[in-house]
Amino acid sequence: xxxxxxxxxxMAESGSAGTSVEDWKKAFLWNxxxxxxxxxxxxxLNDKYLxxxxxxxxxxxxxxxxxxxxxxxxxxxxxxxxSAEFLLGPHLGNNLLNLGAYDEAKQAMEELGFNFEDxxxxxxxxxxxxxxxxxxxxxxxxxxxxxxxxAVGHGIRYEFGIFDQVIRDGWQVEIADKWLRLGNPWExxxxxxxxxxxxxxxxxxxxxxxxxxxxxxxxxxxVKGIAHDTPILGFRVNTANMxxxxxxxxxxxxxxxxxxxxxxxxxxxxxxxxxTISKVLYPNDSGLEGKQLRLEQQYFLVSCALQDMMRITLxxxxxxxxxxxxxxxxxxxxxxxxxxxxxxxxxxxxxGMDWEPAWEVTRRTMGYTNHTLLPEALEKWPIGxxxxxxxxxxxIIFEINRRFIDEVRARYPGDDERVRRLxxxxxxxxxxxxxAHLACVGSHAINGVATxxxxxxxxxxxxxxxxxxxxxxxxxxxxxxxxxxxxxTNPGLTKLVSDAIGDGWTRDLDKLRLLEAKADELAFxxxxxxxxxxxxxxxxxxxxxxxxxxxDPASLFDVQVKRFHEYKRQHLNVLHIIxxxxxxxxxxxxxxxxxxxxxxxxxxxGYMMAKLIIKLIHAVADIVNNDRAIAGRLRVAFVxxxxxxxxxxxxxxxxxxxxxxxxxxxxxxxxxxxFAMNGALTIGTLDGANVEIRDAVGAENFFLxxxxxxxxxxxxxxxxxxxxxxxxxxxxKEAIDAIAxxxxxxxxxxxxxxxxxxxxxxxxxxxxxxxRSYIDCQDKVGRAWREPxxxxxxxxxxxxxxGQFTSDRAIGDYCRDIWHINPVKVAE
Ligand SMILES: *Cc1c(COP(=O)(O)O)cnc(C)c1O
Numbered sequence: 001x002x003x004x005x006x007x008x009x010x011m012a013e014s015g016s017a018g019t020s021v022e023d024w025k026k027a028f029l030w031n032x033x034x035x036x037x038x039x040x041x042x043x044x045l046n047d048k049y050l051x052x053x054x055x056x057x058x059x060x061x062x063x064x065x066x067x068x069x070x071x072x073x074x075x076x077x078x079x080x081x082x083s084a085e086f087l088l089g090p091h092l093g094n095n096l097l098n099l100g101a102y103d104e105a106k107q108a109m110e111e112l113g114f115n116f117e118d119x120x121x122x123x124x125x126x127x128x129x130x131x132x133x134x135x136x137x138x139x140x141x142x143x144x145x146x147x148x149x150x151a152v153g154h155g156i157r158y159e160f161g162i163f164d165q166v167i168r169d170g171w172q173v174e175i176a177d178k179w180l181r182l183g184n185p186w187e188x189x190x191x192x193x194x195x196x197x198x199x200x201x202x203x204x205x206x207x208x209x210x211x212x213x214x215x216x217x218x219x220x221x222x223v224k225g226i227a228h229d230t231p232i233l234g235f236r237v238n239t240a241n242m243x244x245x246x247x248x249x250x251x252x253x254x255x256x257x258x259x260x261x262x263x264x265x266x267x268x269x270x271x272x273x274x275x276t277i278s279k280v281l282y283p284n285d286s287g288l289e290g291k292q293l294r295l296e297q298q299y300f301l302v303s304c305a306l307q308d309m310m311r312i313t314l315x316x317x318x319x320x321x322x323x324x325x326x327x328x329x330x331x332x333x334x335x336x337x338x339x340x341x342x343x344x345x346x347x348x349x350x351x352g353m354d355w356e357p358a359w360e361v362t363r364r365t366m367g368y369t370n371h372t373l374l375p376e377a378l379e380k381w382p383i384g385x386x387x388x389x390x391x392x393x394x395x396i397i398f399e400i401n402r403r404f405i406d407e408v409r410a411r412y413p414g415d416d417e418r419v420r421r422l423x424x425x426x427x428x429x430x431x432x433x434x435x436a437h438l439a440c441v442g443s444h445a446i447n448g449v450a451t452x453x454x455x456x457x458x459x460x461x462x463x464x465x466x467x468x469x470x471x472x473x474x475x476x477x478x479x480x481x482x483x484x485x486x487x488x489t490n491p492g493l494t495k496l497v498s499d500a501i502g503d504g505w506t507r508d509l510d511k512l513r514l515l516e517a518k519a520d521e522l523a524f525x526x527x528x529x530x531x532x533x534x535x536x537x538x539x540x541x542x543x544x545x546x547x548x549x550x551x552d553p554a555s556l557f558d559v560q561v562k563r564f565h566e567y568k569r570q571h572l573n574v575l576h577i578i579x580x581x582x583x584x585x586x587x588x589x590x591x592x593x594x595x596x597x598x599x600x601x602x603x604x605x606g607y608m609m610a611k612l613i614i615k616l617i618h619a620v621a622d623i624v625n626n627d628r629a630i631a632g633r634l635r636v637a638f639v640x641x642x643x644x645x646x647x648x649x650x651x652x653x654x655x656x657x658x659x660x661x662x663x664x665x666x667x668x669x670x671x672x673x674x675f676a677m678n679g680a681l682t683i684g685t686l687d688g689a690n691v692e693i694r695d696a697v698g699a700e701n702f703f704l705x706x707x708x709x710x711x712x713x714x715x716x717x718x719x720x721x722x723x724x725x726x727x728x729x730x731x732x733k734e735a736i737d738a739i740a741x742x743x744x745x746x747x748x749x750x751x752x753x754x755x756x757x758x759x760x761x762x763x764x765x766x767x768x769x770x771x772r773s774y775i776d777c778q779d780k781v782g783r784a785w786r787e788p789x790x791x792x793x794x795x796x797x798x799x800x801x802x803g804q805f806t807s808d809r810a811i812g813d814y815c816r817d818i819w820h821i822n823p824v825k826v827a828e
Contacts, residue, residue: 060233074824151821450691505803559597584630596637654675661685683774736760
């Protein structure tokens with residue numbers, strides 16, 4: 001601790017570029033002193049975390065300024081990723097990794113006497129997303145920077161992100177996510193970059209000085225959007241791109257009129273009202289939230305982002321007709337789809353362009369990524385609600401629709417049924433706007449997120465659009481960043497791989513294929529097994545810390561972590577656990593290997609069935625874990641508060657990845673990729689990207705079960721009767737009866753009745769139809785685990801062949817097929 005004394009502090013300089021151990025120490029002490037106003041002896045853990053974070057930030061800013069200067073000078077065409085969610089995960093470790101200075105910073109902190117892990121752990125998760133969709137956006141900004149693509153992410157700076165999950169008596173309880181409480185060292189507020197966003201009001205139609213028909217929107221309310229920028233550093237490059245998150249603020253903090261008349265609270269009211277727009281993330285994953293505030297959030301994001309882009313376009317272009325040359329805008333699902341109408345409004349109303357050229361600019365700008373086939377997640381806004389928030393945009397959408405319908409009628413004369421299906425307006429029940437249709441019509445490119453999903457889009461959900469414009473349709477299979485989800489989370493495996501094949505794979509993940517040659521070396525397999533064993537030990541320690549449940553690191557770690565949703569079928573997994581339990585009770589000598597089944601995931605607060613499934617998992621765990629008769633053979637644990645930070649402690653320790661959705665329901669999945677990248681084998685259905693993962697790693701290294709999409713559709717058409725499965729399958733009946741009879745609820749037969757009734761009644765996700773196939777497949781898993789050499793070989797091959805699932809490949813696809821954007825190098 002000798003060098004921690006004040007007289008040793010470098011008072012004059014922070015040394016903001018170097019990354020040697022000495023540079024980090026200097027920078028740390030300088031920041032602790034000058035930024036935080038602390039001295040080492042009394043600094044809290046958070047002070048120390050902040051001091052290190054600010055030291056890293058200085059190094060990012062250096063690259064960031066050079067990056068923006070380069071883009072400005074080269075007038076770079078820029079990708080703009082518009083997303084209501086960015087599920088980033090902690091920045092500190094990732095930035096150090098990308099800087100190439102992780103080990104130096106770690107050593108510096110240790111030499112100063114601090115525990116580096118504790119410093120990393122101090123960072124709050126910026127949980128500005130629900131699950132896969134938001135995490136995808138975060139992987140994509142990482143990859144865009146790494147590939148040196150001029151790019152900006154635009155999102156919302158929610159004051160409260162996704163809730164923290166705690167478990168009380170087996171039930172999920174939601175706690176507000178106060179992620180900004182201790183400060184956020186990664187963001188730079190830009191109070192001067194402020195956009196005014198209108199809401200409500202009415203429109204006026206007039207003739208301008210040139211005799212042209214024009215429309216003026218008179219909003220009832222104005223809200224200010226303030227930019228908050230976070231630098232996103234690429235991996236071992238000088239590029240630091242920008243994630244720009246918008247925070248809502250009142251245009252005037254006080255309405256002085258009301259203030260002067262003595263209505264102090266009335267004056268504050270407007271301020272409070274405006275700020276609610278960016279107050280909280282809606283916690284629904286793949287589900288609709290038809291609230292006015294949600295629409296206001298969507299429009300707020302879109303309007304701020306497009307106004308900002310327009311401002312920048314006009315810095316170099318003579319007029320807004322060049323907008324699409326400067327920007328490629330990608331819509332991450334339909335949440336930002338109102339961008340189509342907003343860009344039209346800006347071009348036509350604000351900049352006086354004619355409709356046709358404005359429409360050309362809009363269509364050439366926008367690309368739309370569809371993320372779901374679930375009907376309940378396809379966004380629709382009731383016309384009345386939409387009009388009350390965005391009256392001018394409704395007019396624009398009607399006009400887009402009028403022209404579009406004319407086009408449809410010209411193409412398909414007399415086909416009124418087709419017109420009805422394609423219309424942007426759904427006329428059934430109360431009229432509503434189909435946001436996916438708006439996005440399709442207003443974009444030049446439409447893509448799904450896995451091959452199977454893109455095919456289902458073309459031939460089912462968006463079939464009529466595909467008939468009209470087949471050239472608009474693309475597939476871009478999702479990917480995940482190997483920086484965060486392999487190098488950062490799994491240093492043991494990273495080192496083993498690099499020692500074996502060099503570190504070329506860290507820049508080009510396809511080079512992992514060099515591992516194939518190692519899969520047959522006994523010594524390498526031994527080393528691989530030993531790394532996986534260490535990972536399980538760390539995971540077991542984490543499970544113990546979070547749940548108090550002890551697990552055996554020698555057992556098979558069977559893991560399902562993802563949002564809770566019936567289509568993801570965590571309850572199918574539970575039926576397997578109960579079946580195994582019954583077998584172990586009946587025959588303690590049966591040949592099933594010891595298994596630890598781990599769950600984690602949040603349920604939307606209003607999704608009762610999902611919350612009841614969480615309760616069921618805890619109830620089953622309680623019985624199984626405390627049953628002496630099967631001691632150690634089967635354990636069940638639920639790790640609370642699944643988020644990016646916690647996930648990084650889960651993937652490395654997994655042996656088996658559960659990807660068991662009903663075929664046709666999971667658009668892609670990305671958890672499946674993170675697991676395989678860490679050497680877990682998958683048990684899965686032919687759904688989403690599972691199909692491509694299986695093709696890549698080899699059918700013999702993947703445990704396939706269940707109905708195909710075609711079989712699911714056929715069974716549904718034939719009128720599916722789940723009860724038949726219950727009646728005819730002894731083990732299934734026994735498992736469901738145990739739940740129904742209260743075996744896991746102290747004899748309470750009511751508690752889980754909704755689950756039992758749902759499964760025996762309609763079973764909308766066909767859990768029972770896939771039960772037998774799943775159980776038999778799990779038996780195969782058990783037998784394979786009993787052959788460690790075979791298992792290890794398969795694990796190595798999963799990693800060796802996972803290269804195509806990097807988000808770098810996905811971003812390469814977007815750049816080539818949809819955005820037509822090339823890298824721009826940033827000099828040192
Ligand atoms: C990757 C990830 C997801 C998506 O998981 P799926 O299994 O693809 O649904 C959700 N949440 C977090 C925190 C993730 O890291």
